[in-house]
Amino acid sequence: MSEGSITFDVVEFTAGDGMQLNLLHAISDKKPTKGPVLLVHGAGVRANIFLAPVETNIVEYLSSHGYDVWLENWRASMDVAPNPWTLDQAAIFDHPKAVEKVVEMTGATSIKAIIHCQGSTSFMMSAVAGLVPQVDMIISNAVSLHPVVTTFSKIKINILPKLVAFLTPYMNPQWAKKPKSFIAWATKLLVELTHHECDNTVCKHTSFIYGSGHPTLWRHENLNRETHQWLSDEFGFLPMQFFTQMSRSINRGHLLAIDNRPNFPTDFAEVTPKTEARFAFFSGKDNVCFLPVSQQNTFEYFNKLRPNFHTINIVENYGHLCMFMGKNAVNDVFPRMLAELEK
Ligand SMILES: [Zn+2]
Missing domain, CATH: 3.40.50.1820 (Alpha/Beta hydrolase fold, catalytic domain)
Incomplete structure (x- = not known):
């Protein structure tokens, strides 16, 4: 490399x-x-x-x-x-x-x-x-x-794992490119309806999955054009266990083990x-x-x-x-x- x-x-x-x-x-x-x-x-x-x-x-x-x-x-x-x-x-x-x-x-x-x-x-x-x-x-x-x-992210991470865990064992921002399941299509539709901050669908998916910002993970003005394009290939699989562990920890105010x-x-x-x-x-x-x-x-x-x-x-x-x-x-x-x- x-x-x-x-x-x-x-x-x-x-x-x-x-x-x-x-x-x-x-x-x-x-x-x-x-x-x-x-x-x-x-x-x-x-x-x-x-x-x-x-x-x-x-x-x-x-x-x-x-x-x-x-x-x-x-x-x-x-x-x-x-x-x-x-x-x-x-x-x-x-x-x-x-x-x-x-x-x-x-x-x-x-x-x-x-x-x-x-x-x-x-x-x-x-x-x-x-x-x-x-x-x-x-x-x-x-x-x-x-x-x-944020309060909205807290509500979302408390609801999300319970709501979608029976539909999918994971979330994936790559669904933006190739939605192959009902949950992937549904997520893509929801993201397109609620995110209009840029034209990079993976960027918008990460904003939806990782919180409630527009965008969530960076300030667009801090990224150059190449990086905003490059990040499309840099986000993947996130298991529901992780969302469950994070929601419990956020509710408690500090980290909790889960295993x-x-x-x-x-x-x-x-x-x-x-x-x-x-x-x-x-x-x-x-x-x-x-x-x-x-x-x-x-x-x-x-x-x-x-x-x-x-x-x-x-x-x-x-x-x-x-x-x-x-x-x-x-x-x-x-x-x-x-x-x-x-x-
Ligand atoms: Zn973007």
Whole structure:
């Protein structure tokens, strides 16, 4: 694989339950002078989401600043066969093994991580449960332990799984291109009736499935034309279990496990975090997928446990994913993340 002057080695790893997953290791002409950084994507996308067609994406930016960049394709990735994943499974089986693999391949004694959305919620679960002790600094974007959404999104995510679970075990923004079932056609019709903000049907489907914004996942003005086109191939399968877990967590105000697994917390705001990591919480101020108060709440939670150690960065004029995909993120967002990595 290649991306500009950067190429990628695919490094396979086996999750704790035997699922085959992989890491993309960025290789550039310049040898890394700093330690490994693991990037973890959100739900229903893939590692590729960090490689938007912008002048400088986050991988190129971190590489050019000397970091050894690794991208994790965990079980929610479009590059993994569709499966009924939960955040618990990702937290217990995927992230700890991905971290172990990076440590094994690099010989580093500690690593840093940049985690986004449901890659962030599940990775935070790993951290709080003490399953990724090698990670000493974590940049979390959009949401971590305290998911908060708009009132309309909350009503929708409470109704949606109950309403459609008997019709389909999953949702998929690719239905915009090829609706093959009743639910796919019905969703497409509903999206076309309620979304008129642009002419990209996958973009509008993601807005419908991931919340209630127009659009939900970015501010259109932050994307270049190529990225708005490119994202059509970057969204796929989302199992109903995930919507159920998220609706329960949103109703409670913080993350809840759903699988009842042994030696794993059930309520993630009611256990002492088993991590020494420093957290830098980020959110776009205009994020309408998860409101910025989500990250504010988690920052305050960790700040109470260890005052003046963790930080929060709310970035003006940015939404959810344009924090990474935005045409000017290289000037507006990445330097703030770099400053946190280098503190
Ligand atoms: Zn659009």
